[in-house]
Amino acid sequence: MILARVVGNVVATQKNKDFAGKKLLLILPIDTQGIPAGPELLAVDGVGAGEGDLVVAIAEGGSARQVVKSKNPIAPIDLAIAGIVDIAETKNGTLYLYK
């Protein structure tokens, strides 16, 4: 799973039918210091996350489909948000505290 911050969202009318009715969020992966680690990714939201939240995302197809409760067992989904982080702590202190 990857730790990421929700930084935006995307609207797409023409898309695969398995994405219908699902929220697509732009997430920015971060490392344990809170520094961005890699480019923004597009994730299907499975938990009702919003902009600014720190989330855990699953970057594996089978588990991602399970998280978004996809009816189609072969939906082309490869990344899904599986949880909203309340507190993240490292040895350097608190990285994130949900407000």
Next chain:
Amino acid sequence: MQLAKVIGTVVATCKDPSLTGVKLLAIQPVKPSGKNLGAPIVAVDTVGAGYGEMVFYSRGKEGGMALPEPFAPVDAGIVGIIDHLYRPVEERNNNQ
């Protein structure tokens, strides 16, 4: 999924039989700002994307799961065309 821009089409006559009739597009992965990200790749098209459009694609075998033959040998597949992208805070430290 990742963002990309369609930069061309690819034609291949001799290919795996499960890819017959499948549209192949050359895409350039991009950041939300439109800046290029790495090298261009070839992806199968499942939504009818065209040249110049901003799309999002799935990586790995998931990319091909929208095809008529869901387990075709595919490692990237376009699954949607972006109408609108909302990214309020532009990247600051992300110098990838």
